[in-house]
Amino acid sequence: MMNLKYTLQLQRKNILSFFLAAIFIWSLFAVKWSEDLVHSGGLATIQQVALALFNPNLSPTIIQLALESTWITLAYAVCGMTLAIVIAFFFGIFASGIMFDHTGPKLVFKWVFRGILGFLRAIHELVWALIFVAMFGLSPLSAILALGIPYGGILGRILADMLNDIPEEPIQALRASGASKLQCLLYGYFPLVRANIISYTMYRFECAIRSSAIMSFVGLGGLGFQIQLSLNDLKYDEVWTFLFFLIGIVVLVDSWSVHVRKGIHEAKKGFTFVSFSFFFTILLLISSWWFIFSYEQASLKDLFSEKNAFYAQKFFAGLFGIGAENTPAFLQLEAWKEALKLTYETLRMSVLAIGISTIAMFLTVIPAARNIADGSLTLIRKWYAWLLFGFIRILYIFSRAIPELVWAMIIIFILKPGILPGAIALALHNFGILGKLCAEVIEDLDERPVRNLASCGASKSQMLLYGVLPAVMPKFLMYILYRWEVIMRTTIVVGFVGAGGLGQQFKMSLSFFHYTDVSLLLLCYCILVLIADLLSEAARKAAK
Known part of the structure; x- marks a missing residue:
């Protein structure tokens, strides 16, 4: 019986592998393979880009500009992730259904909020950015909303799945001792998912930095904006300078994440790297939001002004x-x-x-x-x-x-x-x-x-x-x-x-x-x- 089950599993994997290979071959026919694929100066451009890789522009002016742009990219990412965590916290809890005892309300809330989270994460952050810029104008808060909404959908879904996967025994023990639902959440569910959710949040923060960089496409500053300007001016040495700064910040966040995960699992007492990371995160949050509201002059009042309400309605x-x-496009064959x-x-x-x-x-x-x-x-x-x-x-x-x-x-x-x-x-x-x-x-x-x-x-x-x-x-x-x-x-x-x-x-x-x-x-x-x-x-x- 076990051999038959193993054989069936092996056959399924072989069929799946064959199917994936077949659809890849099918996708190759979507391209008209010819010399016409490359621009007339394409090969020369490759050489220029490759040579610039080993000779980036390290002038003081460009380095200063890269540092300023790095901070802007980081600040947008931090603020976007703050909003994402808030969305994930509330929507993820309701999407898990753990706050409800009766099957009916539990299923309704679970699937309604899972549907909302699915919609939030289905649309790419840059699409959200274009939509918010069309609604509210070129405001830093448009970029923060564009980052926070899809990342909130992703984090919320992960949190809901983690909460659902927790064994019932520890939670039932808390309930038997008279703990309320809120106490079960704070002292039962959250401690059991803390390490995994922090680990995944750090990974998404790394992704948010990359996403923050491409917010330049809708006209907002940061490393992506400088990369785009340098590309338009064909200054490939400057492009690689800004790219190296982007790579550097991603590597630093990745390394930070690794050490935080290691520290959580070791659970040492005293002032540890995890403790330092907690205070550093608070400082980063305060600095980023201060920068957005003071230096970038973002305003919640302006965001929800009558003027923006009019444009959003329009x-x-x-x-x-x-x-x-004319007849709407979605009604035209x-x-x-x-x-x-x-x-x-x-x-x-x-x-x-x-x-x-x-x-x-x-x-x-x-x-x-x-x-x-x-x-x-x-x-x-x-x-x-x-x-x-x-x-x-x-x-x-x-x-x-x-x-x-x-x-x-x-x-x-x-x-x-x-x-x-x-x-x-x-x-x-x-x-x-x-x-x-x-x-x-x-x-x-x-x-x-x-x-x-x-x-x-x-x-x-x-x-x-x-x-x-x-x-x-x-x-x-x-x-x-x-x-x-x-x-x-x-x-x-x-x-x-x-x-x-x-x-x-x-x-x-x-x-x-x-x-x-x-x-x-x-x-x-x-x-x-x-x-x-x-x-x-x-x-x-x-x-x-």
Whole structure:
């Protein structure tokens, strides 16, 4: 019986792997492969960008500008995450259903709030930014709302899932001792999820910094704004200076996160790194909000003024086609045909992107694992293993630290607008993330089966083929599918700079105030994200 179950699981994984490979091949036909893909000066541009990488502009003026822009990017990210945590706290608790005893209200609240969280996170932060700028104007609070809402949706969903996964025994013990629901929440649920939710929040903060950098696309300052200006002026040495600052801040936050997680698990007494991080976080919060309200002169009063209320009402009326002279786009058959064509194009872009990043990950992930580099897994040590390990890990950091939109802005100088530059930009960013996650899977692998193969005389390639890959493949597939969901949300963003799909048309429709077209494209986008979530969830179950 067990053998039959194992055989069926293996067949499901093989079918899933074959299906994923087949749809990647299908996505390749979305691109018309020819010499016409590259700009006439594309090769020369590649050379200029590559040479500038080793010769960034380090003049005092540029360094000062980079430091100021780094602080602006960080401040927006901190304020956005503050709002996200508040949203996640309240919506996540209601979405978990733990505050209700009766099945009826519990299910209603659970699915209503899960639906709200799903909607909040389905729309990319840059799309939210464009919407809020159209409603409230070019205010710092537009960017903060744009960061806080989708990240709140993501954090809220994670918090709800963590609260649902807590064993009932400790909570029942608290209830039996007379604890109220609030006391159960504060002394039962929260202590059990604290370490994991802090860890995930730190990871999302790293992502928020990258998202904050691309808020420049709607006209707000920061590193992304300087990168965009330097790219437009073809000053690639300045581009790399600002990119190095962005990479540096992402690496620092990543390192901070690692030490905080380590400190939480060790639970030492006295003034520890976790204690220092707590006070530093408070200082960072105060400084960031002071900067937004004092230096950037953001105003809640102005945000909710009669003038902004008028523009917001006008914007929403336009989205629903109220008072429109012509038939709204979402009621026109031809408009639906064009929108669905762009949706299909966007889907193929996302598949091509995850396919490219997956292939790149598989080519690099083995030497990027620490237990492969030091020989502890395969019992085979090579002098060059650590050099290869260090080089690939730096490549992963470099790849994932640069946002997709920035990659797209660079690539569009080399390749002509279309699906391919968007797919490559998405693949470059997700290659670093996939590589890091999958390398850690190999590092956490049970070493005994692989060592047994080594003791039987298996070569290194045989150990990797028959010992490592079968053990890690289910988690690899889960990470690949998860990143595909994320890529699906991001495809609309790379389209803003001419990379094709829904994003390119969305930006044009918003620029020309064709608001019913915007509604139709947003609807198609949400449907696409929902379908991706459902397909990915089904595929992940098959991969287990």
